[in-house]
Amino acid sequence: xxxxxxxxxxxxxxxxxxxxxxxxxxxxxxxxxxxxxxxxxxxxxxxxxxxxxxxxxxxxxxxxxxxxxxxxxxxxxxxxxxxxxxxxxxxxxxxxxxxxxxxxxxxxxxxxxxxxxxxxxxxxxxxxxxxxxxxxxxxxxxxxxxxxxxxxxxxxxxxxxxxxxxxxxxxxxxxxxxxxxxxxxxxxxxxxxxxxxxxxxxxxxxxxxxxxxxxxxxxxxxxxxxxxxxxxxxxxxxxxxxxxxxxxxxxxxxxxxxxxxxxxxxxxxxxxxxxxxxxxxxxxxxxxxxxxxxxxxxxxxxxxxxxxxxxxxxxxxxxxxxxxxxxxxxxxxxxxxxxxxxxxxxxxxxxx
Amino acid sequence: xxxxxxxxxxxxxxxxxxxxxxxxxxxxxxxxxxxxxxxxxxxxxxxxxxxxxxxxxxxxxxxxxxxxxxxxxxxxxxxxxxxxxxxxxxxxxxxxxxxxxxxxxxxxxxxxxxxxxxxxxxxxxxxxxxxxxxxxxxxxxxxxxxxxxxxxxxxxxxxxxxxxxxxxxxxxxxxxxxxxxxxxxxxxxxxxxxxxxxxxxxxxxxxxxxxxxxxxxxxxxxxxxxxxxxxxxxxxxxxxxxxxxxxxxxxxxxxxxxxxxxxxxxxxxxxxxxxxxxxxxxxxxxxxxxxxxxxxxxxxxxxxxxxxxxxxxxxxxxxxxxxxxxxxxxxxxxxxxxxxxxxxxxxxxxxxxxxxxxxxxxxxxxx
Numbered sequence: 154x155x156x157x158x159x160x161x162x163x164x165x166x167x168x169x170x171x172x173x174x175x176x177x178x179x180x181x182x183x184x185x186x187x188x189x190x191x192x193x194x195x196x197x198x199x200x201x202x203x204x205x206x207x208x209x210x211x212x213x214x215x216x217x218x219x220x221x222x223x224x225x226x227x228x229x230x231x232x233x234x235x236x237x238x239x240x241x242x243x244x245x246x247x248x249x250x251x252x253x254x255x256x257x258x259x260x261x262x263x264x265x266x267x268x269x270x271x272x273x274x275x276x277x278x279x280x281x282x283x284x285x286x287x288x289x290x291x292x293x294x295x296x297x298x299x300x301x302x303x304x305x306x307x308x309x310x311x312x313x314x315x316x317x318x319x320x321x322x323x324x325x326x327x328x329x330x331x332x333x334x335x336x337x338x339x340x341x342x343x344x345x346x347x348x349x350x351x352x353x354x355x356x357x358x359x360x361x362x363x364x365x366x367x368x369x370x371x372x373x374x375x376x377x378x379x380x381x382x383x384x385x386x387x388x389x390x391x392x393x394x395x396x397x398x399x400x401x402x403x404x405x406x407x408x409x410x411x412x413x414x415x416x417x418x419x420x421x422x423x424x425x426x427x428x429x430x431x432x433x434x435x436x437x438x439x440x441x442x443x444x445x446x447x448x449x450x451x452x453x454x455x456x457x458x459x460x461x462x463x464x465x466x467x468x469x470x471x472x473x474x475x476x477x478x479x480x481x482x483x484x485x486x487x488x489x490x491x492x493x494x495x496x497x498x499x500x501x502x503x504x505x
Numbered sequence: 506x507x508x509x510x511x512x513x514x515x516x517x518x519x520x521x522x523x524x525x526x527x528x529x530x531x532x533x534x535x536x537x538x539x540x541x542x543x544x545x546x547x548x549x550x551x552x553x554x555x556x557x558x559x560x561x562x563x564x565x566x567x568x569x570x571x572x573x574x575x576x577x578x579x580x581x582x583x584x585x586x587x588x589x590x591x592x593x594x595x596x597x598x599x600x601x602x603x604x605x606x607x608x609x610x611x612x613x614x615x616x617x618x619x620x621x622x623x624x625x626x627x628x629x630x631x632x633x634x635x636x637x638x639x640x641x642x643x644x645x646x647x648x649x650x651x652x653x654x655x656x657x658x659x660x661x662x663x664x665x666x667x668x669x670x671x672x673x674x675x676x677x678x679x680x681x682x683x684x685x686x687x688x689x690x691x692x693x694x695x696x697x698x699x700x701x702x703x704x705x706x707x708x709x710x711x712x713x714x715x716x717x718x719x720x721x722x723x724x725x726x727x728x729x730x731x732x733x734x735x736x737x738x739x740x741x742x743x744x745x746x747x748x749x750x751x752x753x754x755x756x757x758x759x760x761x762x763x764x765x766x767x768x769x770x771x772x773x774x775x776x777x778x779x780x781x782x783x784x785x786x787x788x789x790x791x792x793x794x795x796x797x798x799x800x801x802x803x804x805x806x807x808x809x810x811x812x813x814x815x816x817x818x819x820x821x822x823x824x825x826x827x828x829x830x831x832x833x834x835x836x837x838x839x840x841x842x843x844x845x846x847x848x849x850x851x852x853x854x855x856x857x858x859x860x861x862x863x864x865x866x867x868x869x870x871x872x
Binding site: 233277280281282283286287288290291294295297298299301302305306421422425426428429432466468469471472475476478479482483484498 | 602663665667669677681793799836844848849852855
């Protein structure tokens with residue numbers, strides 16, 4: 154596209170003006186909202202540390218699933234099977250922590266189950282070269298059916314059993330900070346681990362040789378193959394790892410229920426929202442966190458509005474996180490560019 | 506249509522090459538069903554049950570007598586309608602996963618139009634209610650298609666998100682604006698007027714003329730795909746959007762159209778549930794049908810007539826499961842596993858790798 158001379162020069166101050174205008178309008182809106190009782194109530198909700206705290210709890214399963222999805226997508230394999238990994242992971246986490254009497258058994262089981270689902274996805278899409286989207290759709294249906302059957306077989310009594318959950322870890326000193334202490338530094342261990350995974354993933358992807366190999370396979374598999382990289386082996390490893398991380402999101406999902414319980418279709422589309430978070434995050438671990446956090450904020454806000462009783466029917470409030478994700482998708486997707494070879498199977502030369 | 510990362514031409518081409526194989530389209534689904542039934546038997550044996558007894562109960566419960574058969578046919582109607590829509594959109598490389606929401610919106614429109622406007626002539630009223638559902642489903646599907654074409658938003662994600670929005674919208678409507686009057690406090694809509702209901706095909710059963718609507722849609726879709734330029738365009742766009750552009754086909758228009766048609770069929774499924782036998786709209790009236798229909802379309806390799814067979818198979822499992830649970834004391838969720846095993850078997854058997862292998866073996870037999 155040709156742009157008129159001076160386009161960028163003219164564009165930037167204008168954008169700054171727009172941002173300033175938006176900021177001013179926002180501040181004015183806040184001021185006006187403060188004048189009404191309802192607005193004051195909502196602003197009080199938003200300002201409470203519990204709000205950010207709840208958002209972070211709701212965002213953690215999405216964060217783990219999205220980080221898992223990221224690994225796979227960077228290697229060139231679309232992972233829309235995140236939903237199945239999360240759901241099967243959640244069931245495994247619940248059952249194993251119930252029978253093993255520790256949430257760590259649940260976390261391990263969730264990782265292993267996720268890995269196995271990843272193996273299936275890898276086998277279908279890499280070895281058999283089946284369509285990556287169709288394979289994911291089939292695996293998601295598989296997860297729904299398998300967890301429904303498993304839950305029915307193991308928990309026939311139909312009573313709500315609470316599995317042991319992760320203990321809350323109050324970080325010394327930090328948890329005594331005024332607002333931040335409650336919002337960020339008194340969570341269960343899994344949440345810290347998930348957050349820790351962000352810099353770890355960033356380092357692996359952008360500062361190690363294996364990360365470079367992974368990304369090259371996703372960008373240009375032919376070139377990677379020419380320099381002696383076994384494309385399909387890298388992809389297998391990436392999808393397996395992706396499954397293990399995404400499976401652990403199930404453990405976070407179970408602990409995010411507050412009562413550490415499982416029910417049919419517990420994930421309720423969150424795996425797809427995690428997939429969307431990868432796109433908002435522009436295929437970058439830090440961006441992915443913000444994508445997941447956005448949904449967490451929507452979820453926490455919705456629950457608080459219900460409790461506050463704003464006069465909006467709760468069914469419409471329940472829509473909120475999905476609508477927010479949809480709007481974000483429509484707004485941010487336009488210029489989103491993922492790995493170039495994402496979605497395309499790779500066949501070595503001479504292979505049928 | 507912007508070339509997003511998520512719909513590379515090759516991915517579409519692969520689905521197409523998969524569908525084109527006659528082996529994949531006819532023989533494989535049957536083979537996969539047999540494999541799934543065998544795997545299901547192994548699971549039953551592991552759980553300490555007699556598979557023969559279980560399958561006998563399943564068969565009797567689904568096709569054993571007139572009542573059971575008509576019940577199975579009745580359950581096949583929404584699966585067939587949604588499955589046809591999904592097959593159509595997938596063939597164009599437009600991944601519409603939103604049949605659940607589109608079906609909900611169709612049912613909502615049917616119950617609103619069908620429960621109001623008393624005094625209209627019955628056939629006209631029935632037609633209007635059906636058309637309203639068709640339009641509602643189609644428009645609900647058009648939204649994500651527009652998001653895709655004008656903003657590049659991945660259609661799979663937006664259709665799934667809209668499923669939840671649609672479900673909550675219906676939950677809200679049946680608890681408020683269209684709630685039944687009277688003392689009853691349950692979230693349930695007003696009833697559809699009696700003469701708007703579809704006529705029954707067999708007395709004392711719930712089988713209704715929705716079956717003919719679904720079968721007509723099946724034949725129509727087959728004819729469109731096979732004999733019209735529209736069908737040709739849909740296939741070309743699904744196969745290779747770049748080639749389609751060079752051939753002067755407006756891929757974005759085809760994309761919007763397939764989404765609209767696909768959603769309309771799901772909307773019709775919603776109408777046929779309400780106007781066929783449910784009378785009132787209840788929250789959670791069909792939470793899984795739209796997803797099951799994806800499985801139906803996958804199992805059928807997106808071929809209209811095979812979608813019919815697959816819908817019948819799924820409906821049979823669904824009605825038979827109740828009998829299986831009652832007689833053979835097996836959890837009804839087991840049939841869900843048999844279904845997904847069939848899908849996974851189809852997926853594996855129709856993958857490019859296996860097809861290439863089969864071709865090579867055939868080539869060696871006939872030098």
